Amino acid sequence: MRIMHLLNHCGKANGHVNVSVDLAITQHSMGHDVGYTCASGDFIPLLESAGVKVYHVEQPHRGIGKFLRANLQLNRAIRDFAPDILHVHMAAQSVLVQPYRLLGHKVVTTLHNEFDRSAWLMGRASRVVTVGQTGFEVMRKSHVPVRKLRQVQNGSIGSPRLPAAFTPADLAHPAILTVCGMHPRKGVADLLNAFALLRKTNPDAHLYLAGEGPMLQEYKAQAETLGIGDHAHFLGFCSDPRQYLFAADIFVLASHADPGPLVIAEARHAGNAIVASNVDGIPAMLDHGEAGILIPPKQPELLASTLRNLLDDPSKLAEYRARSKRGAERFTIERVCRDMEKIYGELI
Known part of the structure; x- marks a missing residue:
């Protein structure tokens, strides 16, 4: 399967990013071909070293010029990678992929934060994944058909972002x-x-x-x-x-x-x-x-x-x-x- 993940960035200290990086690298290790689009970020070297193909796509919500460039860059990335699945993790990319969804591309979104004002944009997809029941209900109330909604609980044990070995800190107790x-x-x-x-x-x-x-x-x-x-x-x-x-x-x-x-x-x-x-x-x-x-x-x-x-x-x-x-x-x-x-x- 050819899977492309779409985000604004892949910088550290962001739960959306951590989930997407874990998914991309682990999916590649499980035999899938995986692409990843973003403007910049700390995890690009890790993704590339793990065999994930990274494409530069501007953050489209940063101005009309960047929006237009992002459209061109995404078009080149999709034509080059030919994904079976476009997996969107942030609302700005959900806007970008709408023409491709209408053209028949299979779009999956993950709603990571249902309290974001732009959360409703994540409902424009072939499947909408929520990480809990609250997000499921938010999407349902936003008129996303229940047949399109799925729940996948988060998990990060075995994350490829982290080294296998670590030393516990010396903390004062309790x-x-x-x-x-x-x-x-x-x-x-x-x-x-x-x-x-x-x-x-x-x-x-x-x-x-x-x-x-x-x-x-x-x-x-x-x-x-x-x-x-x-x-x-x-x-x-x-x-x-x-x-x-x-x-x-x-x-x-x-x-x-x-x-x-x-x-x-x-x-x-x-x-x-x-x-x-x-x-x-x-x-x-x-x-x-x-x-x-x-x-x-x-x-x-x-x-x-x-x-x-x-x-x-x-x-x-x-x-x-x-x-x-x-x-x-x-x-x-x-x-x-x-x-x-x-x-x-x-x-x-």
Whole structure:
């Protein structure tokens, strides 16, 4: 099968990109011919070294000139690669491929973030893949026929972006970890407020925050204002979160919205006890509470008490670490590829 993935870019610190790079390289290793279009990005050398054919296509939403050039570049790429499947991961590329869809090309889109204002554009495809039930319902309400909708849960175990070997970090314990972008949707301010409350009864606890984003400096200032600066450690962007996940005791994701966070799969693989918001695709990834503790978002007091209950009860902490790991093997990138193969196979 000849599969072409289409994105604006392939830069690090982007979940859409991570999913697409994992798919492209693993699909190639499974015997498919794989192409990848983007304007630029950190992963181009990795893709090319893995045998994926990379085509330069401008970001079409950056101005009329780039839109016109992107159309020409995509046309050349499609004529050269002759794909069986065009797999679109970002809305701007969904616009670009519409003439090809009308001409009979098979277009698959993956809706990674249903809360984006442009999410409706992803519905213009032969098949629309969502990473959770929330996205499925958004597309259905956008009048995408149910017969075109499919769900494929994210997974990243065995990611070709990461080296086979790694060394766990040396963390102070008890260690609470989050890995996320530093912006409001991820609930970082709530987590900092919860950690400040937790420290009143558990002064030895440490919080590690891996990630970067537009609110990083504000969150650092918040930690200082709360008096937790010495125990809240901002790690910055982390290309391989396993070094922290396999060293932490508890993983927290305090998101306000999150369709299918890869890091939940990674935290389960590491065997962390998990506390996460009961929103969007997170409950399904935690087996609806069997593999982690689900709480409502935006409630720092409840988050603090939940963390306290785990830290104060070693047997409960051990139980949730075991429950997290149980069944985590389904979150492999190979399983994601097989699920996608079935969807592609419906079209060709």
